[in-house]
Each structure stands twice: as C-alpha cells, then as structure tokens.
Amino acid sequence: MTGSEFMHGARRGLAVAVSAAPFGILFGAVAVEKGLSSGEALLMSATIFAGASQLVGVELFQHSVQPWLVVLSVFAVNFRHVLYSAAITRLFTSFTLAQKMLSFFLLTDPQFAEAERRAEAAGRITFVWYLGLGATVYCAWLGATLLGTMFGRLIGDPRAIGLDVLLPIYFMGLVLGFRSRDNWLPVVAVSSVASVIAIKVVGSPWHVSLGALAGILVAAFLPPRGGQAEESGMDGAAVAAPLAGRAER
Numbered sequence: 001m002t003g004s005e006f007m008h009g010a011r012r013g014l015a016v017a018v019s020a021a022p023f024g025i026l027f028g029a030v031a032v033e034k035g036l037s038s039g040e041a042l043l044m045s046a047t048i049f050a051g052a053s054q055l056v057g058v059e060l061f062q063h064s065v066q067p068w069l070v071v072l073s074v075f076a077v078n079f080r081h082v083l084y085s086a087a088i089t090r091l092f093t094s095f096t097l098a099q100k101m102l103s104f105f106l107l108t109d110p111q112f113a114e115a116e117r118r119a120e121a122a123g124r125i126t127f128v129w130y131l132g133l134g135a136t137v138y139c140a141w142l143g144a145t146l147l148g149t150m151f152g153r154l155i156g157d158p159r160a161i162g163l164d165v166l167l168p169i170y171f172m173g174l175v176l177g178f179r180s181r182d183n184w185l186p187v188v189a190v191s192s193v194a195s196v197i198a199i200k201v202v203g204s205p206w207h208v209s210l211g212a213l214a215g216i217l218v219a220a221f222l223p224p225r226g227g228q229a230e231e232s233g234m235d236g237a238a239v240a241a242p243l244a245g246r247a248e249r
Contacts, residue, residue, distance in 0.1 A: 027045065
C-alpha cells in the first residue's frame with residue numbers, strides 16, 4: 001500500500017516535472033552565463049528549490065548588491081508561499097514534525113494544488129503520497145538545472161520553440177480542476193483581474209500575492225453554497241494567482 005501511494009504521487013509529479021523542465025534548463029543556462037559553476041547552480045537549486053527566485057538571485061549576485069536586498073527580493077517572489085503554508089497545514093495534522101518540515105520544503109505551486117486535489121478526492125493525503133509527488137519534481141528540477149548548465153546555450157530562447165507555454169498550460173489545468181468548488185468563478189475572476197492590475201501598477205512579483213489576497217477576500221465574503229469550508233475559496237485563489245505569475249514569466 002505504501003509503495004502504491006508513493007508511485008501514485010510520483011506519477012502526478014511527472015506531469016509537473018515535464019512542465020517545469022524548460023524553466024530548470026533556463027535557470028541552469030542563465031546561472032552559468034552569470035558566472036556560476038555547474039556545482040554552484042546545482043547547489044542553488046537543491047537548497048532554494050524555487051525557479052523564479054533563483055533567477056532573481058542570480059541576477060542580483062551579478063550586480064554585487066547587499067545580501068539583505070537579495071534575501072528581501074527572494075522573499076518578495078516567494079511571498080505567496082505564506083498563503084500556501086497557511087492553507088495546507090490542515091492536511092499535515094497526521095505528519096510528524098520531521099515530515100512537516102520536509103513537506104514544507106517541497107511545497108511549490110503545483111505541489112500545493114495537487115495536494116488539494118488529492119485531499120478533495122480521497123478525503124486526506126498521506127506523507128508517502130506527498131513525498132512521491134515532491135521527490136519526483138525535486139529530482140527533475142535538479143536534473144533540468146544540470147542539463148541547463150551543460151547544454152542550455154544550445155536551446156537558446158525557450159520562447160522561440162514554444163517551451164515557455166508548457167507551465168502556464170499546466171497551471172491552467174490545475175485551476176480548472178477546482179471549478180466544481182463553490183464560488184470558484186468569482187474567486188478566480190477577481191484574483192486574475194487583480195493580478196493583471198497589480199502587475200501594471202506595482203509590478204512583479206507582488207502581483208501574484210496581491211491577486212491571491214484579492215481572491216481570498218472575495219471567498220471570505222461569499223458564503224459557500226454547499227456547506228463547504230471557507231478555506232476552499234482561499235485555496236482556489238492561491239492557485240489562481242500563481243497562474244497569472246507563471247504565464248507572465
């Protein structure tokens with residue numbers, strides 16, 4: 001049963017890995033171009049495990065800015081994970097402290113959405129399933145980074161061959177997967193519109209978190225029709241806002 005749970009999670013992780021691979025390759029190529037060695041780029045992927053903030057960090061390293069500014073910039077890019085962790089904690093109640101720490105380290109946009117979908121379908125998630133999903137994505141990200149450091153320059157601009165659309169399409173599928181939830185349409189609509197307005201007014205990466213917060217406010221004021229818990233609206237908003245951010249990158 002444990003092995004079956006792990007493999008089920010790993011199969012779900014494969015779709016994420018394929019979608020994220022072009023961005024991992026892109027990071028590896030950019031890191032080498034900015035002066036990092038293959039080992040340093042791989043270490044960065046292994047410890048930070050967040051594509052957008054890694055690209056921001058590499059760019060700032062090149063300009064020799066103050067360390068606190070690098071940390072603040074990375075925090076700004078990943079601020080949405082504060083929302084994710086708050087929403088997903090309820091699914092980790094049966095995990096040990098060590099399992100919770102590892103689970104939060106592996107928490108990414110698709111990891112959050114897939115865990116929500118699994119909990120909705122099965123009523124709960126197990127640590128083994130969650131680990132199968134997360135470990136697959138994590139290992140694939142490291143592999144893509146390494147490939148990028150070695151062969152990234154041969155690919156050039158991912159947009160030229162359409163690789164940049166894979167992750168936005170995957171995220172669109174995740175968002176649509178929540179469409180049976182109460183108030184899904186107004187939450188996603190407000191979250192998306194707020195993200196677009198925020199990127200024009202405030203800029204990236206704050207548009208992601210501001211879009212999510214707008215969706216949360218809508219979910220808080222719209223009572224669920226089917227007796228569903230209010231956090232469902234929050235989860236939908238937290239998934240919808242990263243879609244705008246991923247599509248923009």
